[in-house]
Each structure stands twice: as structure tokens, then as C-alpha cells.
Amino acid sequence: xxxxxxxxxxxxxxxxxxxxxxxxxxxxxxxxxxxxxxxxxxxxxxxxxxxxxxxxxxxxxxxxxxxxxxxxxxxxxxxxxxxxxxxxxxxxxxxxxxxxxxxxxxxxxxxxxxxxxxxxxxxxxxxxxxxxxxxxxxxxxxxxxxxxxxxxxxxxxxxxxxxxxxxxxxxxxxxxxxxxxxxxxx
Ligand SMILES: *[C@@H]1O[C@H](CO)[C@@H](O)[C@H](O)[C@H]1NC(C)=O
Numbered sequence: 001x002x003x004x005x006x007x008x009x010x011x012x013x014x015x016x017x018x019x020x021x022x023x024x025x026x027x028x029x030x031x032x033x034x035x036x037x038x039x040x041x042x043x044x045x046x047x048x049x050x051x052x053x054x055x056x057x058x059x060x061x062x063x064x065x066x067x068x069x070x071x072x073x074x075x076x077x078x079x080x081x082x083x084x085x086x087x088x089x090x091x092x093x094x095x096x097x098x099x100x101x102x103x104x105x106x107x108x109x110x111x112x113x114x115x116x117x118x119x120x121x122x123x124x125x126x127x128x129x130x131x132x133x134x135x136x137x138x139x140x141x142x143x144x145x146x147x148x149x150x151x152x153x154x155x156x157x158x159x160x161x162x163x164x165x166x167x168x169x170x171x172x173x174x175x176x177x178x179x180x181x182x183x184x185x186x
Contacts, residue, residue, distance in 0.1 A: 034065050042070075045178050051171050068129060071179045075123045075134070078172040082119055082141070085165040086112045092161050101158065108148035108162065115144040115169070122176070131180050138180075142173040 039062055043052035056062065061073050089109050096102055118141030125133040145166050152160040160166065 034062055034067065034070050039070070042175070042178055042182075046171070046174055048171055051168075052175060055172065056175050067179060067183050068126070071126045071131075071134065071176060071183065072123065074172060074176040074179055075119060075126055075138070078138075078141075078169060078176065079116070079119045079123060081165070081168050081172055082112060082116045082145075085162055085169070086116060088165070089162060096161075100156065104151050104158070105161070107151050108160075111144040111148040115141040117141075118144065126180075131184050134180055135177065138173050138176050142170055145169045 036057075039057045043049045043057055046052045055077055056070070056074055059073055059077065062070065065073055086109070089105060089112060093102065093105050093109065096105065118137045122134050122137035122141065125131070125137060149160060149163060149166040152158050152163075
């Protein structure tokens, strides 16, 4: 009876977690663990420590991750953000009717498709520990998102409907570059 209770209270929740996130768990190596202090020091180096607290530091996978794992986590957060933004671009496009707004968001749609490809490649490169390639991919992906942000600053200047999303991608990329900088030899 006691062992059955143990199974239900401990093993079952773990199996449910495993079933929900198998690829993420498999992607993270369990060598040296990233302690909270390490993640905090990485967050402090970033432009927006509060954002880092709410994203990377708040991710449940961080506790079991080493530096290589942290890079994978931050890239996967970026891929998720880019995917989410791509989806909202598609729905916003259906709601706007002005020509300039449509054209600009159309450029963003292409930018985000390209960015998604770059960040997915960055994840594969990070998994292969090809960190110079990770830097290239993250920069190229981020530049696409910066392009999407900048087209709204041309004449006539208009407000981008996805400016917050763009900045989220840029901030997540910064976190990846901070982590990768720690991994690469100096
Ligand atoms: C981030 O979280 C840590 C630990 O919870 C806290 O000490 C720190 O003040 C937070 N930083 C910001 C900018 O919210």
C-alpha cells in the first residue's frame, strides 16, 4: 500500500511531466546544474533583468540545466516567441485594411518566417555545441526582427502592432548571446 501511494504521489506526476515535455527534457544534459545564483548573474548582465527573471529564470527546466542546457532553453524560448508572433501577425493581417499597414506587416511576416528558420537552426547548432554557428544564426534571426521593427520608423512613421513582441525576441536573443559568451573559450 505504501509503495502504491509513493507511485501515485511521486512517480505519476513525473511521468505526466515527461509525457508533456519529452523533447525538452531529452535536450537538456544533466551534468553541472545551473544554480539560481548563476542564472541571476546572467540576468543582471542583460538589458532587462526583470524580463530575464520572468522568462529564463522562471523556466522550470533551468534548475536541472548546465550552461549548454541554458543555451538550449533560451533558444527554445526564442523559437516559441517567434512562432507565437508569427501566428499573431497572420491574425492581425486579417484585421487591418490600410495599404501601408498591410504592406509593412507583410514584410514582418516574411521577416518572421526567416527568423523562425534561423532560430531553429540555432537550436540544432546549440545541440551540436557549434556555438560560433549559434551566434551567427541568432544574429541573423534577430536582424530580421529588427528589420520588422525598423520599417515602421520610415516615413510615414507609424506604431508597430508587434513592437513588444519584437523586443521580446531581441531580449531573448541577448540572453542566448550572454550564455554562449560564457561557454566559448576566451
Ligand atoms: C530577479 O529575481 C531575483 C530573485 O528572485 C531578485 O532578487 C531580483 O531582485 C529580481 N530582479 C528584478 C530586476 O526583478
